[in-house]
Amino acid sequence: MVDPGLNTVLSKSVAILRAFNSDDTNVSLAELVRRTGLHKATVFRLAAELVELRLLEKSESGYRLSGGMFELGMRAAVERTLLEVAMPFLQDLYERTHEIVHLGIREGHHVVYVAKLGGHRQVRSPSRVGGRMPMHCTAIGKVFLAHDPIVRREILSAPLERRTPHTVATPGRLARQLSTVTSTGVAYEREESALGLTCIAVPVLDETSAVCAAISVAGPTTRFRPEAHTAVLRATGAALGTILARRSSSDGH
Amino acid sequence: MVDPGLNTVLSKSVAILRAFNSDDTNVSLAELVRRTGLHKATVFRLAAELVELRLLEKSESGYRLSGGMFELGMRAAVERTLLEVAMPFLQDLYERTHEIVHLGIREGHHVVYVAKLGGHRQVRSPSRVGGRMPMHCTAIGKVFLAHDPIVRREILSAPLERRTPHTVATPGRLARQLSTVTSTGVAYEREESALGLTCIAVPVLDETSAVCAAISVAGPTTRFRPEAHTAVLRATGAALGTILARRSSSDGH
DNA sequence: TCAGAGCGTATCGCTCAACGAAACGCGACG
DNA sequence: CGTCGCGTTTCGTTGAGCGATACGCTCTGA
Numbered sequence: 284m285v286d287p288g289l290n291t292v293l294s295k296s297v298a299i300l301r302a303f304n305s306d307d308t309n310v311s312l313a314e315l316v317r318r319t320g321l322h323k324a325t326v327f328r329l330a331a332e333l334v335e336l337r338l339l340e341k342s343e344s345g346y347r348l349s350g351g352m353f354e355l356g357m358r359a360a361v362e363r364t365l366l367e368v369a370m371p372f373l374q375d376l377y378e379r380t381h382e383i384v385h386l387g388i389r390e391g392h393h394v395v396y397v398a399k400l401g402g403h404r405q406v407r408s409p410s411r412v413g414g415r416m417p418m419h420c421t422a423i424g425k426v427f428l429a430h431d432p433i434v435r436r437e438i439l440s441a442p443l444e445r446r447t448p449h450t451v452a453t454p455g456r457l458a459r460q461l462s463t464v465t466s467t468g469v470a471y472e473r474e475e476s477a478l479g480l481t482c483i484a485v486p487v488l489d490e491t492s493a494v495c496a497a498i499s500v501a502g503p504t505t506r507f508r509p510e511a512h513t514a515v516l517r518a519t520g521a522a523l524g525t526i527l528a529r530r531s532s533s534d535g536h
Numbered sequence: 537m538v539d540p541g542l543n544t545v546l547s548k549s550v551a552i553l554r555a556f557n558s559d560d561t562n563v564s565l566a567e568l569v570r571r572t573g574l575h576k577a578t579v580f581r582l583a584a585e586l587v588e589l590r591l592l593e594k595s596e597s598g599y600r601l602s603g604g605m606f607e608l609g610m611r612a613a614v615e616r617t618l619l620e621v622a623m624p625f626l627q628d629l630y631e632r633t634h635e636i637v638h639l640g641i642r643e644g645h646h647v648v649y650v651a652k653l654g655g656h657r658q659v660r661s662p663s664r665v666g667g668r669m670p671m672h673c674t675a676i677g678k679v680f681l682a683h684d685p686i687v688r689r690e691i692l693s694a695p696l697e698r699r700t701p702h703t704v705a706t707p708g709r710l711a712r713q714l715s716t717v718t719s720t721g722v723a724y725e726r727e728e729s730a731l732g733l734t735c736i737a738v739p740v741l742d743e744t745s746a747v748c749a750a751i752s753v754a755g756p757t758t759r760f761r762p763e764a765h766t767a768v769l770r771a772t773g774a775a776l777g778t779i780l781a782r783r784s785s786s787d788g789h
Numbered sequence: 790t791c792a793g794a795g796c797g798t799a800t801c802g803c804t805c806a807a808c809g810a811a812a813c814g815c816g817a818c819g
Numbered sequence: 820c821g822t823c824g825c826g827t828t829t830c831g832t833t834g835a836g837c838g839a840t841a842c843g844c845t846c847t848g849a
Contacts, residue, residue, distance in 0.1 A: 332547070336550045353612035359600075360595070401627065576797090
């Protein structure tokens with residue numbers, strides 16, 4: 284009881300699972316102990332049980348999140364539904380632009396990417412499916428901020444992390460940008476989360492006109508002209524919103 | 537210690553999480569009790585804690601797997617890596633065929649789909665990303681069976697579930713099909729997992745020439761000619777295998 | 790209108806699963 | 820050879836988790 288809420292078996296186990304980063308393929312016991320702050324014997328025992336339960340698996344000299352985890356994750360209701368409905372639209376968008384296409388949702392004070400098409404060979408973009416990004420330095424994040432006053436206030440009142448020299452880290456400038464986003468319905472990001480990457484995003488509105496997701500197109504700053512994709516992007520966002528609204532009203536039965 | 541390995545907090549919690557099916561958006565406490573066989577009070581307490589930990593969330597009148605689960609799932613090492621590397625290839629494949637494209641791996645005695653492109657509006661196919669399918673009635677499954685004698689023996693010695701009238705449910709016939717697959721390197725499925733759906737699959741070989749994944753193209757039987765896609769599919773499988781092999785040899789350092 | 794079924798939620802002593810300190814065996818390093 | 824960091828095992832103590840029980844609510848049908 285000395286510590287944070289890590290008194291129950293369950294919270295400790297989840298802490299262990301969450302100790303894995305997005306690109307860990309092999310985390311040692313000792314490293315897990317360091318990251319979680321738990322007792323060595325505890326991590327050892329729990330990790331063993333998690334292996335038993337197929338949420339972890341042993342790798343060369345440590346542990347990694349296993350396929351069982353993947354399976355469970357893909358059953359998450361909101362994300363899976365959104366993904367399945369949106370995929371055809373995203374594919375069309377990709378085929379028309381051949382640039383990086385993102386679908387993102389808001390989770391707390393972050394953007395979580397639900398889908399990503401293209402962009403694997405071209406630019407190295409920092410986004411990953413299932414990964415988190417700050418809201419203030421991504422086009423998708425700005426869409427959410429622009430349409431949600433409460434979250435916007437929270438974000439603007441905390442220090443804004445600087446990711447690149449271009450990150451808009453002053454609340455005033457960001458607020459001004461956001462009001463433009465609110466009125467135009469389009470958000471831009473110009474190398475604010477990663478150098479060399481430019482991005483444009485639009486909201487996806489659900490049946491209550493709330494922003495339930497956002498989609499974006501991104502490409503290398505050198506040649507990428509975001510304005511060129513405004514129309515397709517807008518059309519895609521609107522079409523997706525319509526379908527989502529139709530679905531959620533019909534499955535009420 | 538009586539048995540059903542459900543003595544620990546952790547195993548019970550995972551049992552609760554696994555009680556959610558691929559399309560549950562709202563499972564009541566009572567239903568969870570029924571599915572898990574756990575005590576009502578236990579499910580209540582653990583579910584509450586899982587909500588606290590953001591693996592579950594309350595929905596209208598019950599629970600659902602939450603975004604936190606999705607995030608964790610997408611950090612699963614093998615699946616995420618495979619997905620990220622394979623996506624560009626799958627996208628190309630989709631653009632060339634405009635049919636349903638699948639990427640699948642073997643997990644125990646089942647196929648688990650890691651990616652799926654297209655096919656959302658056209659045919660209703662039973663596959664879902666993160667979903668399981670039996671091996672004997674899917675093209676991807678047959679690829680694995682054909683190249684893994686051990687698993688093949690296990691599958692062939694158990695009764696083969698019949699999914700449609702066309703499911704090959706007799707070990708002899710299946711074995712004969714599989715030997716063709718072994719020699720040609722191409723597997724077919726003709727309405728064996730779902731009526732109206734035809735599919736063709738090829739293996740993806742890793743650096744040890746083991747089948748680490750399989751990719752397939754599927755379409756409605758009415759007009760879909762699997763042979764038409766053999767060449768592209770083969771090329772894609774080979775290219776993907778090469779990249780995967782290159783990656784896994786280079787990241788050893 | 791009332792009995793009862795089914796639900797989510799709360800209480801409370803008992804007990805055993807989980808705890809962490811400690812120690813062990815091992816390989817790597819200097 | 821000492822020792823450092825690692826994974827693993829042991830063990831006595833203790834409080835977290837257990838489930839029987841009960842409560843209040845909302846249906847539904849008699």
